[in-house]
């Protein structure tokens with residue numbers, strides 16, 4: 001909540017904010033760790049007050065003195081995490097969900113409700129496979145036009161209610177110029193999936209985006225043990241999203257909220273350490289004859305070409321000259337890295353997007369058959385390079 005933010009007069013630096021955001025009142029409460037509130041229902045102070053608070057929350061507002069009423073509408077542990085993430089994303093508010101896809105679904109429904117008609121979405125490819133799948137499914141009566149960054153103006157129709165983009169994109173790490181898309185979108189709000197960059201390396205709202213989306217399952221949680229999603233935006237937009245959440249019931253569980261909030265404290269140091277190793281790995285792979293191309297954001301003097309990214313991050317992908325057969329072989333030979341989907345966690349994960357995360361994407365938009373995506377973890381760079389060297393070496397041996 002904006003009235004409880006900050007410590008005194010000065011704005012906090014990113015690292016301090018990551019540690020302290022959402023914990024402003026803990027000393028006052030006489031506790032040190034984040035409290036977890038598991039109540040599914042709450043005693044009501046009276047019929048009128050309880051009813052008024054229920055109505056406020058059902059319409060997307062915050063609880064009033066009538067109390068919290070029921071945990072599908074509001075949970076204090078979840079609200080702490082939301083306040084913290086909102087601060088890190090320079091937003092007025094954030095709304096947390098049981099998964100990233102639940103968050104995106106709620107956004108589509110909220111926009112549809114705000115527009116008062118079936119929603120048309122303009123989406124810039126490449127996108128996370130699940131996002132591509134949901135947009136293309138038409139599940140909510142919505143429709144989608146896919147295109148490239150420079151095609152946004154041509155993709156817009158009278159009924160377009162949302163522009164969706166992801167930058168850097170997954171798995172190609174292509175950068176999309178958020179401000180340019182926002183300009184081309186005019187009055188249509190733009191949502192940026194910031195899962196890969198994290199709020200440590202990029203803040204889309206500062207470039208004019210209306211919403212930021214995170215799969216908190218990835219870097220925010222960071223330890224591969226909690227699923228969650230979150231949207232950050234203005235309080236007015238948040239009300240429409242909370243209303244959908246109250247009606248459809250996608251709220252994040254408080255135990256997951258605790259883990260995701262705890263993850264925020266170490267997010268800056270994890271992102272930087274993982275990024276340092278990713279830079280080493282990208283350099284190593286560029287020199288290898290088995291590798292056709294390495295996809296990793298290039299930063300000139302610490303800034304990306306479009307001036308959004310503050311660092312290249314911990315996700316990279318590379319294309320093997322041997323195509324699918326080589327990818328299949330290499331992926332089974334790692335000892336330190338794990339062959340698994342997901343990203344942003346403490347350990348290194350390698351996966352084959354064309355057959356896994358991007359399987360639902362139509363063939364023409366699917367990644368290269370020899371492309372492997374690497375989410376670099378916190379292992380030592382020395383050990384990780386040795387693992388990759390050994391795995392690639394199997395391509396040149398007979399067995």
Ligand SMILES: *Cc1c(COP(=O)(O)O)cnc(C)c1O
Nearest residue numbers: 099100101128170195215217228
């Ligand atoms: C994982 C992911 C999602 C979906 O989030 P879930 O928490 O798995 O529902 C969306 N966007 C990106 C970029 C992701 O990596």
